[in-house]
Amino acid sequence: MLWSPSAPAFLGRGPVRPRGSDPAHFPHETLVDPWVDDEGWMPPAVAAREIGKGFGGGRGRATVLKGVSLEIRRGEVVFLVGPSGSGKSTLLSLIGGIMTPDQGSLTVLGQDTSRLDPARRADFRRDHLGFIFQTFHLMPTLSALDNVRLALAMRGISRRESTARATALLGSVGLSHRAGLRPGRLSTGECQRVAVARALAGDPELVLADEPTASLDAENGQAIMHLLTDLVRTRGATLLIVTHDNRIFPFADRILRLEGGRVVGSDGPGGGDPPEEVAGVMAAPDGRRRRREWGP
Template sequence: MESNTAVSCRNVVKVYDTGGQKVTALNDIDLEIRMGELMMLVGPSGCGKTTLISVIAGILDQDEGSCEVFGKNLLTLRNHEKLDFRAKNIGFVFQAYNLLPSLTAAENVSVPLIINGMKRVEAERKASQLLEQVGLGERTASLPSQLSGGQQQRVAIARALVHDPRLIVCDEPTSALDHETGHTVMELLKDVALHKDRVLVIVTHDARIFNFADRIAAMDDGHILKVVNSAAQL
């Protein structure tokens, strides 16, 4: 594996057993993602994009093949090691934001820090600083229900960044947002989240944001069809 390789998947296969019927979600996937890169996984619904980022993020085990993230084969890690790896190295941004509804914005953002053992007061102070950075300095005490979709997604991005992870996985981060807000969120991800020591993997079928990607992996039916450098090559 090259030194700047963040994620390396080799011959990854994932088969779901849905009531006796086998469905191959990932079929012999090979993919490399480099440090400092924004990689997009695109393709129609059910093509395996979400399964692939689940495997990359270590929340789903593949059936065959290997997937190394920052040089660690997640399949070989023990459960507590995998939890620790996820807590320290991975940030999540979800399509439905998945903020805890009874926590304020600052409390939501502080959750990964608390999972990593930081004291609550210190974690919330750091979370508030990050919310300032994403333009929500005035809304630290707001509950998710008091925020717009775009604001909630910015809180979710802050939550994904707060513990300074090396890999951020985003599942359809703009699909619930209008074009302008989606554009703002992507700019935020590109400007604030992405740097040379971090890699972003974004699953999307929102063609309006393809131009933010450094590379795009086009998937269909559990396969990666091609990996291209721009949307025009798709």
């Protein structure tokens, strides 16, 4: 079963799309551009310029990222692909403010996170970002409801309001009837849906997902991606996914390829021609892109 949820009004900024985006991806009547300032400038969600990152010291130092430059626009769904060891997870950690680059400049939602001290970076992550992990990282002793509610409690939201929001979110991912169960009694697909609800609990402007479908079978992987992209687009948020799973490529607006610590290609609107392996993201007659719907 696949879901096409509508976000509760208090959880999002309403049906929006950013300037310059493909209207086909935002089929709402209300077109709001909430990120443009009075002078008409809209900062990108992510802007990286020649960033580098290494680990270790001396002869044993390993340079993982070697001058990465990229830009992700507000409202985009972008996939980051590449072989193991190419630096994908490191780049995601830098964008998420978990680490800082050794060189270059990186701004996230207009903020240079490398200039923030650890406490302020943690506040920035809490207030503006959502994270989804391959292995879920749910608290095993808490129910599905409490796992989602915990993310809201950390923002200082009252128990009553956090319970209402968490209940609404679990309903939006089709888990109202499982809200009282702990992760050990949930299926793999249900655990990932709880993780999606938790990531979206704070209404983040940027959602970062590391291999969100790697632990799922094809059916659950498709369901999670339909769910995640629907919820993110409803909120007008930006989604960046690190993945090896070519089954979900059709959900991307753009695919960035990382090899040897560098971005070596960008496929999708504004990013060149699609590679053969990106099956399902095809050129429409008017030159725009269209998606292939998942089949049974």
